[in-house]
Amino acid sequence: MLTTYISNTLLASTMQLTIVLIVTASIFLVFIAVAIIKMYKLKAENKRLLDSSFYKSEIDKSYQDFTDSHLYDNNN
Template identity: 50%
Template sequence: MNINLFPKAIIVTTTQLTMILIAVATIFLVFILIAIVKMYKLKAENKKLMQTNAYKDYEEAGEDMTRGHLYGDH
């Protein structure tokens, strides 16, 4: 009695598995690199905005940021 538990279509060789894993790892590496570049760009933009006069004027005025129609302060 010969019972074939694994059909031949499902069997994956180690070479195929390695290629699949390399492809998936490469895709994730690209996503990670894109995220790192965006993080540094946002950090640089935030630094520029913190040095502008508009931010300093707002900070010196001491206005409450929670005031506004979204918080129910009519």
């Protein structure tokens, strides 16, 4: 009788398990949605910063053509 009482109190019904799984899945879906929204916001901010004139001028100055230096024979 005691073992029957203990086993009945420890068992969970299918309905209770379903509710727990739905709640857990919905919490994780909220976390995933927040992460996706933040990712798109950061991507937009990064694009905005890269399109600003300061970063464009730095990128344009970073490359220099060194093929006209005195180490190369330009008579070809």
